Amino acid sequence: MSEVAEYTRKDFAAEQEVRWCPGCGDYSILAQVQRVMPEICAETNQTKENIVFISGIGCSSRFPYYMNTFGFHTIHGRAPTIASGLKLSRPELQVWVVTGDGDALSIGGNHLIHALRRNVDLKILLFNNRIYGLTKGQYSPTSEVGKKTKSSPLGSLERPLNPLHVAIASEATFIARAIATEGTQMRDVLLQAAKHKGSAIIEIFQNCNVFNDAAFDAFAAKKNQTEHTVFLRHGEPVKFGKDNEKGICIRSEHGALEPYVVNVADVDQSSILVHDEQSPNAALAYLLAQMDMPEFPVPLGVFRNIKRPSYDELLDQQVVTAIKDRGAGDLNEHMRSAETWTVS
Amino acid sequence: MSSDGGVQTDAVNSSSGGGDGFTEVDNVIIRFAGDSGDGMQVTGAMFSDNSAFVGHDISTLPDFPAEIRAPAGTLPGVSSFQLNFSSFDIHTPGDQPDVLVALNPAALKVNLRDLKPGGVLILNQDAFKDMDMKKAGYTEDPREDGSLSGYQVFDLPITSVCLAAVENTDLTKKQAMLTKNMFTLGIVCWLFDRPLDLIEKRIEKVFSGRKAALADPNKLALNAGFNFADTIEAFASRYTVGKVDLPPGEYRRMTGNEATAMGFVAASIAIGRPLFYASYPITPASDILHELSKLRHFGVKTAQAEDEIAAAGMAIGAAYGGALGLTGTSGPGVALKSEAIGLAVVAELPMVIANVQRGGPSTGLPTKTEQADLLQAITGRNGECPAIVVAPATPGDCFNMAVEAFRLAVTYMTPVFFLSDGYLANGSEPWLIPDINKIEKTDIPMPSGENGYIPPYSRDPKTQARPWIVPGTAGLEHQIGGLEKENITGKVSYDAENHELMTKLRVSKVDGAVQSIPDLEVHGDEEGDLLVLGWGGTLGAIRHAVDNARAKGYSVSCTHLRYLNPFPGNTAEVLGKFKQVLVPELNLGQLRMLLRAKYLVDIEGLNKVQGQPFKTVEIENKIYEMLEQTVRKVAG
Numbered sequence: 001m002s003e004v005a006e007y008t009r010k011d012f013a014a015e016q017e018v019r020w021c022p023g024c025g026d027y028s029i030l031a032q033v034q035r036v037m038p039e040i041c042a043e044t045n046q047t048k049e050n051i052v053f054i055s056g057i058g059c060s061s062r063f064p065y066y067m068n069t070f071g072f073h074t075i076h077g078r079a080p081t082i083a084s085g086l087k088l089s090r091p092e093l094q095v096w097v098v099t100g101d102g103d104a105l106s107i108g109g110n111h112l113i114h115a116l117r118r119n120v121d122l123k124i125l126l127f128n129n130r131i132y133g134l135t136k137g138q139y140s141p142t143s144e145v146g147k148k149t150k151s152s153p154l155g156s157l158e159r160p161l162n163p164l165h166v167a168i169a170s171e172a173t174f175i176a177r178a179i180a181t182e183g184t185q186m187r188d189v190l191l192q193a194a195k196h197k198g199s200a201i202i203e204i205f206q207n208c209n210v211f212n213d214a215a216f217d218a219f220a221a222k223k224n225q226t227e228h229t230v231f232l233r234h235g236e237p238v239k240f241g242k243d244n245e246k247g248i249c250i251r252s253e254h255g256a257l258e259p260y261v262v263n264v265a266d267v268d269q270s271s272i273l274v275h276d277e278q279s280p281n282a283a284l285a286y287l288l289a290q291m292d293m294p295e296f297p298v299p300l301g302v303f304r305n306i307k308r309p310s311y312d313e314l315l316d317q318q319v320v321t322a323i324k325d326r327g328a329g330d331l332n333e334h335m336r337s338a339e340t341w342t343v344s
Numbered sequence: 345m346s347s348d349g350g351v352q353t354d355a356v357n358s359s360s361g362g363g364d365g366f367t368e369v370d371n372v373i374i375r376f377a378g379d380s381g382d383g384m385q386v387t388g389a390m391f392s393d394n395s396a397f398v399g400h401d402i403s404t405l406p407d408f409p410a411e412i413r414a415p416a417g418t419l420p421g422v423s424s425f426q427l428n429f430s431s432f433d434i435h436t437p438g439d440q441p442d443v444l445v446a447l448n449p450a451a452l453k454v455n456l457r458d459l460k461p462g463g464v465l466i467l468n469q470d471a472f473k474d475m476d477m478k479k480a481g482y483t484e485d486p487r488e489d490g491s492l493s494g495y496q497v498f499d500l501p502i503t504s505v506c507l508a509a510v511e512n513t514d515l516t517k518k519q520a521m522l523t524k525n526m527f528t529l530g531i532v533c534w535l536f537d538r539p540l541d542l543i544e545k546r547i548e549k550v551f552s553g554r555k556a557a558l559a560d561p562n563k564l565a566l567n568a569g570f571n572f573a574d575t576i577e578a579f580a581s582r583y584t585v586g587k588v589d590l591p592p593g594e595y596r597r598m599t600g601n602e603a604t605a606m607g608f609v610a611a612s613i614a615i616g617r618p619l620f621y622a623s624y625p626i627t628p629a630s631d632i633l634h635e636l637s638k639l640r641h642f643g644v645k646t647a648q649a650e651d652e653i654a655a656a657g658m659a660i661g662a663a664y665g666g667a668l669g670l671t672g673t674s675g676p677g678v679a680l681k682s683e684a685i686g687l688a689v690v691a692e693l694p695m696v697i698a699n700v701q702r703g704g705p706s707t708g709l710p711t712k713t714e715q716a717d718l719l720q721a722i723t724g725r726n727g728e729c730p731a732i733v734v735a736p737a738t739p740g741d742c743f744n745m746a747v748e749a750f751r752l753a754v755t756y757m758t759p760v761f762f763l764s765d766g767y768l769a770n771g772s773e774p775w776l777i778p779d780i781n782k783i784e785k786t787d788i789p790m791p792s793g794e795n796g797y798i799p800p801y802s803r804d805p806k807t808q809a810r811p812w813i814v815p816g817t818a819g820l821e822h823q824i825g826g827l828e829k830e831n832i833t834g835k836v837s838y839d840a841e842n843h844e845l846m847t848k849l850r851v852s853k854v855d856g857a858v859q860s861i862p863d864l865e866v867h868g869d870e871e872g873d874l875l876v877l878g879w880g881g882t883l884g885a886i887r888h889a890v891d892n893a894r895a896k897g898y899s900v901s902c903t904h905l906r907y908l909n910p911f912p913g914n915t916a917e918v919l920g921k922f923k924q925v926l927v928p929e930l931n932l933g934q935l936r937m938l939l940r941a942k943y944l945v946d947i948e949g950l951n952k953v954q955g956q957p958f959k960t961v962e963i964e965n966k967i968y969e970m971l972e973q974t975v976r977k978v979a980g
Contacts, residue, residue, distance in 0.1 A: 004601070014823070016835070049818040054661075057826075065823050065836065070815040072664060073688050073825025074657070081654040083667065085661025088645055089620045093665070095816055111657070114650035261634055315645055323638035329642030331780045338596045338775065339546070341397050 007038040007048060014068040020059060025180035025206035029127065030066055036187040040194040046094050054083040056103040059134045061125035062212050063098040077108025080115035083122050084311075091312040094194065097124040099138040101142040102132050103160050109141075116170035116199045118311040123257070124201040126163055129179075131212035147210075152215045161205045164289035164303060174200035175285060175304040179220045180207065184299060185231060192302055198310045219298045228256050228293060232301035237272040238288075239264060240297045247272040248296075250287065259287055259294065363527075366537065369580045371400075371430030373438035374532065376525075377455045378447030379416050380409055380423040383525035388425025391529060394538055395429035396597045397776045399587030403428045403770045403884060405437035405957065410627070410710045417471075417479040420675050422454045429942040431586030435738075435884030439959035443535075445528055447471060447502070449480035465495040466531065468524070470503035498578050501571075503529060509568030510581025513561040523565035530569020537584050540570060591776060598775035600739035600768035600881075601628070604672075604698060609642055612668050614747060615754055615786045620662035621646045621670045622655040624677060628766040629700040633673045642682065652677040656684035656697070663693040664816035666790065668750055671699035675717045676707065678724070685759050685972075686725045687826045689850060690811045692801070694753035694760075697721075697731075698746075701765040703955045712955025713766035715880050716931035718947045721761040721910050722938070729855040732756065733909040735763040737883035740775040742768060745906060747783060748861075754788045756857050757809040758850070763908070765930070767957045768881040788812060793819025800824060800834035808853040810834075856912065861907045862965030863914040868894055868901030871921035874971055876902040877947075879935055882928055882958055889963035898971055908935070911942070919945050924970055926950060928963050 012034040020026045041048065051069045055061035055202045057076035064071025074082045079097045097115075104112045104126050115122060131149070132138040138151040141165065146155040167175045174196040178186040186204070193200035205216045214221075219228035230240035230248070238248040247264045250257055250273050264272065276284060285304040292298060323329075378384045380787035385406055394401045405426040414421035428438035440460040446452040448471040467487070477485060483863070486492055487499060489928060505529035507874060510520045526547065533540060544563050551559035573579060612619035621644065623633045637646045645667075655671045663669030671681065678699050688695045701717045708750060721733045728897025732752050738744040742764055753760040791798050791811045801810050802820040812821045822834055830837035831845055866875070878886040883904050890902040903918055905911065919925055919939070927936040928950035936949045950966045 016823075047818065049821060050816050052815045064825070067823075068821060070821050071823035071825075072691070073823065073827065074660075075683055075826055078653060078657045078684065081649070081657025082664065083646070083655075083660035085620065085622060085658030085663075086665045087661075088658070089618065089662040089669075090665040090669040090815065110650055111457070111654055112656065118937075249804060251902075264563075315647075319640045319643055319645065323643075326641040329639060330615060331606065331642070332777075334639070334642075335606055335608075335777050335780075336596065338598075339393055339397060339542075340594050340596045342594050343399075343590045343592050 007041050009035050009038065011048060012037045012068050015064050016065050018066050020063065021210050023209040024059070025129065025208070026060060026063070026127065026206035028180045028183070029125070029186070029204055029206060032183050032186045033190065034067070035183070036190050039187075040191055042189065044194050051093060051094050051096070053098055054079050054086070055098040056100075056108060056132070057171065057306065058100040058103045058132075059208075060098055060100040061103060066180065077103055077106070078111060079103070080108065080111040080122065080124070084115055084118070084120045087120055087122060087312050088315055089307045090317055091121070095122050097122050099124065101126065101128045101130060101163070105141040105163060105166065109166075113166065113170040116167060116201060117173040119171070119173055119198045119308050121197055121310040121312050122199055124199070126201060126203050126214065127206045128163060128203050129208040130160070130208045130215050130256065131208050131211055133208045133211050154335065162289060163201075165286065167201045168286050168289060168304065170305065172201050173198040173306050174302070174306050176201070176302045177203045177205070177298060177300050179205045179229075179269050181215065182219065182225075182300075189302060192305070196305060197313070198308055203252050218293050228297050230297040232275045232277070232288065232299055234275055234277045234305070237269070237274050239272065248291075249273060257287060259291055259296065277302045280306065351372055365581050366584050368584050368586065370432060370585065371428060371434065371438075372443065372536065372583060372585055373426065373428045373441045374443040374445070375424055375426040375441040375455060375458070376445045376528070377422060377424040377451035378445075378525070379450065380411075380413055380421050380446050381416060382423070383522065384423045384425050384447075386550070387525045387529050388427060391532060391679070392427050392429075392541055392772060393546065393597050394542055395427060396595065397542055398538065400429040400431065400585055401434050401588035401590065402597065402772070402774055403434050403437045405767070405838065406770045408711055417450055417476055419450050419454055419480060422451050423675045424451070424455060429585060431588050432716070433588060433590075435887045436957070436960055439961050443532075445532065447524070447528065449482055449486070451850065452486060453480045459495060461494050463495055465492060465497045466495065466509045466528070467499045468502040469499045470501055472915070473743065493773070496580070500531070500576075500578070502571075505572055506565050506568060510561045510564055513564065514557065516563050519558065520561070523562050526562045526565040527569035527572075530566040530571075531573040533566070534570045534573035535579060535580055535582055540566060546870045588772065593776045595776055597772050598740045598743075599770060599772040600736070600742045600764055601631035601700070601770070602635055603740055603742035603775065604736075604746050604762070604764060604769070605632050607743035608636070608668070608696075608750070609639060609644060610743065610780060610783055611747045611750035612642075612644070613780060614783050615668065615750060615788060617754075617788075618667045619644045619670060620659065620661070620667040621672065622649050622658035623672045624649050624652045625653050626652075626674050626677050628702055628769045629672045629674050629677075629698065631769065632698060632700070632843075652680035653684060656681035659695045660684060660688050660691070660693055663688070663695045664691070664814070664975065666812065668754075669693070669695040670698065671695065672700070674700050674702045675704045675720065678717060678720055682725045685731065686729050688759045689729050689731065690826050691824050692850075694757050694812070696749045696753050696760050696762055698749075698762040698764065700769045701763060703953070704727040709955045711766065712929050712954065713881065713957060714953060715765055715882070716934065716953065717763065718879075718908065718931065718934040719937075721763055728851060730758075730851045731909065732758060732760040732854055733763060734760065734907055735880045735905070736768060737880065737904050737906055739768050739771050739773050743775075743778070747821055751786045752857055752860070754786060754812070755809065755860060756807055756853055757812060758854060763880060765881050771881070773927055779818065789819065791817065793817055799832045801829055801832050803832070808849060808856060858910040858913050861910070861912055862916050864903045864905065864912045865899050866903045866918060870901070871901065872899035872901055873922065873974060874898070874900040874924045874926060874967060875919065875922035876900060876926045876963065876967065877905065877919075877939075878902065878928055879908060882930065885958040885960050885963055886928060888960040889967060892960070892964050893967045898967065900967055900971065908938075916943050919943055924948065924974065926966060926970060928958055928966070930957070
């Protein structure tokens with residue numbers, strides 16, 4: 001593309017009336033995505049008509065209706081499959097998937113892990129509110145043990161999944177996390193995901209104020225963020241607190257590596273963990289992804305960002321190579337590839 | 345088969361003992377049977393190719409177990425390949441073999457009941473040790489207890505002579521054992537006077553590259569078998585079959601799955617859109633994935649999905665992007681894809697679902713054939729969810745109907761089922777190779793936004809199809825999905841009237857496809873006492889049965905549905921011209937139910953669910969039964 005139009009936020013806002021519950025965290029995610037899209041188009045040299053949002057089922061999955069781009073609201077859990085088919089057949093498109101904790105990790109768990117391991121160039125936004133909202137309040141695969149909901153009045157018996165653990169185990173090449181209400185951080189992560197070639201997944205903590213209100217307040221509320229979150233920056237020491245006075249170090253305990261919190265002033269600066277999102281070893285990303293309240297700050301930002309050829313790229317290459325090696329296919333010839341005989 | 349001079353008739357009466365005399369017969373049905381490790385499928389395929397190549401019409405029926413290697417020598421491990429080759433136009437692999445080759449006692453036990461009385465039975469003497477017979481469940485040696493007395497038995501030391509023949513090669517004992525199928529093929533080639541050079545060429549092709557060292561020993565075994573048969577003077581006679589009179593042109597042997605894969609590529613050429621195939625491996629459809637995966641140089645993209653649902657989703661995604669989105673599977677896979685197919689119906693996207701039917705329900709009979717997924721294709725989704733359904737009638741016809749499936753899908757912007765079956769998929773016939781340049785083009789315009797906005801659910805006045813607006817089209821951005829859509833605008837709509845309108849519109853769009861499908865053609869007289877109406881892979885048996893009955897003077901015709909939803913426009917008219925209608929199906933009466941419901945015509949069924957295709961005689965007997973009842977009714 002030689003010329004890329006300059007877009008504004010308004011270009012990405014659909015006329016459709018937005019119908020999430022008042023106060024829903026989805027509103028702020030929508031606003032940030034619409035806001036960062038002009039920048040994404042400019043940085044990725046992409047036009048608006050080549051951007052597609054594909055979703056599954058759930059509150060989050062209404063997202064495509066509110067974007068003034070091509071959009072496809074599909075079926076429960078299957079958005080990664082439809083997005084994969086689109087991306088593989090039309091690699092020039094920039095394909096985003098919008099999904100939730102139930103959609104991506106319960107009914108669609110299989111598709112998520114396979115889309116990630118194949119490294120299809122999809123940008124997956126996983127809205128995690130740790131509850132089923134659209135079906136009016138049942139526990140989700142990310143709900144905490146003991147969660148009391150309509151379907152678990154005596155408390156849920158199930159251990160939750162950590163979406164980032166799933167992404168790491170699935171060999172995702174870009175893994176990040178953001179809070180719905182933190183616009184600057186989220187836009188930064190969205191932009192990085194868009195620029196990444198390969199599967200990118202962003203877990204977005206999103207408050208459901210109707211069925212699971214204040215689920216993330218302990219670290220995500222404005223007043224708690226400095227003490228209870230840490231924003232990961234590639235190549236920088238992992239520090240947090242009002243004056244970055246606290247840091248994360250790693251030690252080996254009982255043969256296993258484990259993080260611990262230190263006062264920066266008390267330790268040798270070189271002992272503080274330096275974040276490396278490009279490490280070929282997933283151990284660091286996994287270690288960070290395990291850090292949780294109350295013992296640790298909750299890490300945000302990019303956990304992993306590594307380079308591997310994407311599936312769509314490789315598939316295209318196979319086509320190009322096959323044509324180069326064998327010539328463009330000739331069906332008349334192909335039909336005669338078996339023994340033939342002539343009847344006169 | 346062989347009503348006018350089968351193999352057995354002459355041979356039984358001959359006692360010359362020499363191999364010099366040739367007996368000319370019209371057709372021969374031969375079945376190769378052995379353990380699934382004995383190479384019977386390869387042997388059968390090679391002899392079929394050779395039969396077609398020397399000028400016979402052929403029809404083939406492979407039959408193999410679902411297990412890759414059931415325990416050697418047991419009944420479940422038996423694999424067979426049946427071939428009917430003839431000097432006249434045939435439609436089926438034949439009911440009863442004239443010649444049965446049984447390489448072990450289990451193969452004998454499973455297949456003997458089908459062998460024609462007086463037929464030729466070739467046994468491998470070396471495989472009839474006590475242990476082998478016990479494994480096959482024989483308490484007494486069938487060769488000695490009189491149970492084979494009605495056949496011409498040739499009990500030959502196949503393994504030992506073959507091993508001696510390849511003794512001086514570099515083969516291991518195990519490799520040497522594996523050449524006995526070629527030795528057997530040598531015997532059969534002698535019996536039917538086939539030159540060996542073509543088969544030798546084929547052996548070279550099969551054993552090339554890393555396996556090249558195996559080519560010469562296999563050729564050695566083939567020749568040894570031929571010479572052995574020539575020397576032992578055991579066979580009373582040799583047989584020749586005349587050449588068939590086929591329309592002129594270039595032919596090849598074609599299996600249904602190969603034809604299906606090539607047909608979809610032809611569709612892509614005819615429509616001018618790239619083909620995208622997503623599939624999860626499943627018997628008996630996997631060969632379509634294998635065939636299409638070889639064709640990257642055609643621009644064909646294939647993906648082996650993580651499951652059946654994903655395969656359907658990927659095909660929908662590809663269709664949404666403007667490619668020909670295809671997914672292939674068998675019945676259990678369709679069950680999983682159903683929700684996704686419903687999405688394509690509401691999103692009005694042109695996908696094709698190829699279902700190579702097998703015995704069901706559930707896992708059922710994976711390697712056996714059945715036609716019991718017709719109602720699943722027509723109604724098997726939630727809601728009022730119509731789909732166009734087409735079904736090929738012969739292995740070669742899979743090519744034509746694959747082209748048709750996509751022509752209809754893109755013309756009407758709706759999912760289309762392509763219903764093949766295990767019998768068509770693995771069966772084969774001589775196929776007149778078409779000229780791809782002569783296949784009719786289907787021109788589907790790709791809308792651009794240059795002349796202003798086009799609503800995504802606006803309608804083509806003739807077909808009611810919505811425009812295929814694909815991502816990347818500037819100015820025509822829109823959102824679609826599985827929620828009910830408002831007609832024309834495509835916006836989400838919960839409006840009661842609109843839902844009814846859209847439900848009816850989707851149905852009438854599919855019904856309207858009748859305007860672009862051909863009328864039913866009747867084989868035989870246009871009216872009469874009985875019409876035999878079939879669909880799918882039963883064409884051959886029906887046609888043959890009807891021809892036999894007509895030759896005996898019965899007033900019977902047949903017709904075959906290749907389009908099952910909608911039915912051809914003249915269906916009611918055709919049904920109305922016959923006093924009785926018979927619908928033979930490999931299910932418990934699914935098409936019959938649909939026809940009765942739609943046309944209010946009383947229809948008799950002939951139904952079979954044994955995992956096997958119809959035998960001609962089964963249909964023929966039903967024809968006689970129905971027509972004789974009528975005669976009696978009239979007389980009484």
